[in-house]
Amino acid sequence: MAKVKLQSPKGMRDILPEDQRYFKYILKKSDQLLDYYGFERIDTPMVESVELFLRSVGESSDIMEKEIYTLKTKGGDMLALRPEGTAGVVRAYIENGMNVRPHPVKLSYWGPMFRHDQPQHGRYRQFYQIGVETIGDSSEAVDAELIFLGYKLLDMLGLDNYNVHINSLGDSYCRPGYLKALKDYYKNRSKKLCVNCKNRLKINILRLLDCKEAECVELSKEAPQTVDFLDDECKSHFKHVLEFLDEAKVPYILNPRLVRGLDYYTRTVFEFLPDEENSQASVIAGGRYDKLIEVLGGSKTPAAGWAMGIDRVVLALKEKNVNVPEGLPKPKVFLVQLGEAAKRKSINLYESFRKAGIEAKSSIGRDSIKSQLRIANRLGVRLALIFGQKEALDGTIILREMDTGVQETIPLEKIVDEVKKRLKN
């Protein structure tokens, strides 16, 4: 068999130890915030039936048309790697009869998502999201709270350069009227559209609005806007959401051309984009999806939510040089062990430092004192403890101040206290 160099699949990468602290940091902050706001954690499978996404995300969405990872089981079921989190959470809500819980049901999740897309800066085929869903409440306050939380979370993470772009898509009562107006508008102008948009005209007309082709952008400027077609209820809903945001001092930008790539959104849709102009790297996106639960077989239940791209947040944290805590606390003490007897006794000694809450390190496999002290030095510990044959026999240990090289022999039973004392100064 030919030796083939193994590598991770395209667009999928390893998250190495030195990057784990970013994930830890982001997850910790989001837990702090979301716990307080009453979001309960839910985990759903990374694989679901294709049908679920077909019905939720939408057949004509790019996700279903070209990005979905599908697989056939040995039993013949068609499954898909989840491209996003909401569908699975809603499925779980219905399947587990969560409609009998007090509403709204507030759920949060995090985990890998999969899209077969062309990898690029901040875009991977396996990427990580944190998401929240508030199910069973149609009020404006929910939309506003979600947006506020997104804003707050970014702020807590040390990212304050994001704006909320917001729009309302209307609902099943008023959207048809809008879509018709849009269709009429484009009907006479279809010749000017790009190839893609000509296709969109038939399949998913809303998406014409966020095409980036120059001619299409030009046309969309004059196109009818969703807000002008909202019925009274939708209009009032949108207005109130904005009022809430004003009150909460969340800066937002009304963007009539903001539509989302997923079919299930109704009324409020929003995206968090960085300040820089023309940046498309949205880091949080979401909206209201009052129809989705019905579509997936539940009873009529309004809901809203968002998802945050963790990988993009990590990039932003690095770019902004945000101070992210080390993954492991810096060790204060290094335990040098020489010879069998010392190594045997070291296990308990090491453990007594852990119990005392003192960060210690050792390198149990190494024999020479030289290489062990080298490591101690590299780790930047303040104290080295030298524990050899002789000391193991005498029941003592040598305590060395790394800065000065000054050493002292201490009775073994007093060493933890002595280290504690010295670390205080």
Next chain:
RNA sequence: GUGCCCGUAGCUCAAUGGUAGAGCACUCGGUUGUGGUCCGAGCGGUUGCCGGUUCGAUCCCGGUCGGGCACCCCA
């Protein structure tokens, strides 16, 4: 999926149409059980992979895989 750029040791890079080096990193040593600086040694690459041109290719050509960027789209 499309276009442009890229692919030499873990990292950063060098080199020549005749099969490759440096720095850093890593391991070890420089007196018996003592680090940082210094010195020395070692480890480490079928030059991403496959094929073509050639007497000969890491360098030329094609393909492929992977990466970067832009587009499409999106978190």
